[in-house]
Amino acid sequence: MRPVSIIAIVICLVLVAGCDFLDPARPTTQPDSEVFGNLLEVTRNPDDPDRWTAVIRVVPPRALRAADEEVGKPTPGVEEGLVATVTVGPESVVMADDGPANLEDIPMGTEVVVLPVPGTTVIRGSTELWVDADMLLDFETYSLWKLPKLVKMDSAPSDDPQRINSSGAELSPVPVAGGRVLYFSAHLRPPATAEDAWHGAPREGLESSGEGASAFVRSYRTEMGDGGWSVPELVVLPDLESATQQRVTWVNDDETACLVTVETGAEPPWVGVARRSNTAAGWGEVELIEGIGRQSSDAVYLTGSRTKIVFASNRGGRERGDLFLYDSDVETGPMPLQPEICSFGNEWNPRTGPENELFFCREDRQLLLKGGKVRALRLPGSHRTVFTQAAPTSDGKWVFFCMPSYRPVMLDENIFVAPVGEDWSLGAPVPVDDWRP
Numbered sequence: 001m002r003p004v005s006i007i008a009i010v011i012c013l014v015l016v017a018g019c020d021f022l023d024p025a026r027p028t029t030q031p032d033s034e035v036f037g038n039l040l041e042v043t044r045n046p047d048d049p050d051r052w053t054a055v056i057r058v059v060p061p062r063a064l065r066a067a068d069e070e071v072g073k074p075t076p077g078v079e080e081g082l083v084a085t086v087t088v089g090p091e092s093v094v095m096a097d098d099g100p101a102n103l104e105d106i107p108m109g110t111e112v113v114v115l116p117v118p119g120t121t122v123i124r125g126s127t128e129l130w131v132d133a134d135m136l137l138d139f140e141t142y143s144l145w146k147l148p149k150l151v152k153m154d155s156a157p158s159d160d161p162q163r164i165n166s167s168g169a170e171l172s173p174v175p176v177a178g179g180r181v182l183y184f185s186a187h188l189r190p191p192a193t194a195e196d197a198w199h200g201a202p203r204e205g206l207e208s209s210g211e212g213a214s215a216f217v218r219s220y221r222t223e224m225g226d227g228g229w230s231v232p233e234l235v236v237l238p239d240l241e242s243a244t245q246q247r248v249t250w251v252n253d254d255e256t257a258c259l260v261t262v263e264t265g266a267e268p269p270w271v272g273v274a275r276r277s278n279t280a281a282g283w284g285e286v287e288l289i290e291g292i293g294r295q296s297s298d299a300v301y302l303t304g305s306r307t308k309i310v311f312a313s314n315r316g317g318r319e320r321g322d323l324f325l326y327d328s329d330v331e332t333g334p335m336p337l338q339p340e341i342c343s344f345g346n347e348w349n350p351r352t353g354p355e356n357e358l359f360f361c362r363e364d365r366q367l368l369l370k371g372g373k374v375r376a377l378r379l380p381g382s383h384r385t386v387f388t389q390a391a392p393t394s395d396g397k398w399v400f401f402c403m404p405s406y407r408p409v410m411l412d413e414n415i416f417v418a419p420v421g422e423d424w425s426l427g428a429p430v431p432v433d434d435w436r437p
Contacts, residue, residue: 027122027130035084035114035131036061036139042103050382051089052103054112054136058082058129061111061139063150084129086114088136094383096138098405102382103136111139137406145406148192161201162231163433164222165414168200172219172349172389173400173415176251179393179437180224182400183235183258184415185247187217192408199412204234219248219260224437237274238285245269250300253394255279259309260286261297268295271311292326292334298349303356310337310350310358320346323360340374349389354396357424361388366401368424379418379426387416387429396420398437403429 037056045051088094094103096110106112113136120132143150159166164184174183188200190213198213200206205218220232237260240246245263252258256276263269270293272286292299292311299311307328312321322342324334336342343362351359358369359377364386366377377399379385390401399418404411417435419427 027124029119030121030123030129032116032118032121032131035086035116035129036064037084037112039106039108039110039112040083041108042106051087052382054086054088054103054133056084056086056112056114058084063139063143081127082129083127084114084131086136087132088383089132090383092133092383093135093386094137095135095141095406098141098144100379100381100383100385104382106138113137113139113142141406145408148196148408159199159201161203163201164229164232165431165433166199166201167412168206169410169413170415171402171413172247172249173391173402173432174248174251175391175393175398175400176253176255178395179398179400179417181255182222182224182229182432183219183248183251184222184232185217185219187215188213189407189410189412199407203232215244217245217247219246228436229433235283237283240286247297249298258283259299259301261299262286269297270294271296271299271309289326291328296324300350300352303352303354310352312348312350320344321348323347323350341369351391353392353424354394357392359390359392364388366390370424377424377426380428392420399426400432401429
């Protein structure tokens with residue numbers, strides 16, 4: 001996205017705000033677009049302590065003005081006095097310094113960007129803009145995501161193949177042995193600009209770069225020792241060298257059976273099972289689970305069962321994914337889960353807890369089904385922290401999950417661990433490489 005196009009968004013709001021046809025006493029709905037400016041004030045709502053009001057002076061960021069001036073296109077002026085009043089609630093995502101943040105901790109004067117909740121942008125008179133924030137980010141974090149030409153993308157410091165997280169994408173954590181053994185998947189991230197490089201650790205199976213390289217997903221195993229995690233080793237699955245995706249999604253306690261999502265070329269993904277006699281032996285061939293069929297992924301056995309499998313699929317003409325239950329002892333075939341789970345959104349990545357709690361994602365939200373009720377799983381903080389792919393340990397003491405760093409083209413997913421409190425409340429997250437049980 002060119003800087004001048006971002007400026008056009010700001011100017012569009014300014015021109016609307018300055019329109020002589022507006023009645024100053026009547027709020028007028030406006031098209032939703034990013035709001036850029038400087039943070040002037042943050043106050044907590046006295047009637048609803050879960051909500052804050054942020055006052056922002058609307059002005060194009062300095063870096064964008066400088067970029068336009070450098071190419072001989074001075075930024076049009078913003079109407080004097082245009083102020084945005086932004087409501088930030090518990091469902092808003094707030095980020096600063098490239099990570100989750102509390103709104104009250106962002107220094108006044110910081111350049112910020114607000115992405116509105118759709119349908120909430122309102123203008124009052126010519127100088128008052130009102131929005132509800134879906135996301136509020138400092139401009140540096142926003143630039144890493146949306147304006148790669150303004151920042152230098154340096155991948156070298158975090159691309160050690162002896163570690164788990166990298167500047168690529170690490171995903172689908174599968175903890176075993178109380179979290180002391182971890183299976184995870186990884187893929188490279190493509191460059192955002194001609195000057196950028198491929199991102200990610202040079203792991204076995206992911207050495208190649210080039211067109212389509214980011215589609216190659218491989219799984220790895222690491223084990224916790226006295227000095228931390230062992231070097232992640234490729235999970236070798238016979239006869240699948242040409243598959244674009246080999247992703248382990250479930251492993252039994254003694255690591256002699258696993259469920260794998262496989263995708264080859266343009267063929268739809270499918271779920272298979274692989275077995276071995278012991279941990280010193282190699283994995284056998286991945287066998288398609290015929291009852292599940294193709295166009296399926298993310299399979300896990302229900303806790304304590306070896307016949308009931310929950311998996312994700314968009315079969316039957318569905319535009320988005322839903323979750324299905326397959327029982328090999330029942331002849332009716334896979335059936336979609338109840339409406340509380342299968343909605344109009346995209347449901348994916350089912351995982352089960354020690355008492356058959358169902359963890360699953362809907363879009364970018366991590367949900368939990370327990371006692372017949374679906375609720376959001378949250379990390380500590382005043383605002384929503386985006387995380388997905390939660391997988392609890394078998395004893396229910398820890399949850400492994402993925403948190404994104406927002407980057408262009410493709411998110412940089414990394415694995416974190418959090419302790420579990422009462423009723424699946426979560427403690428502070430720790431990067432998996434730094435975690436010790």
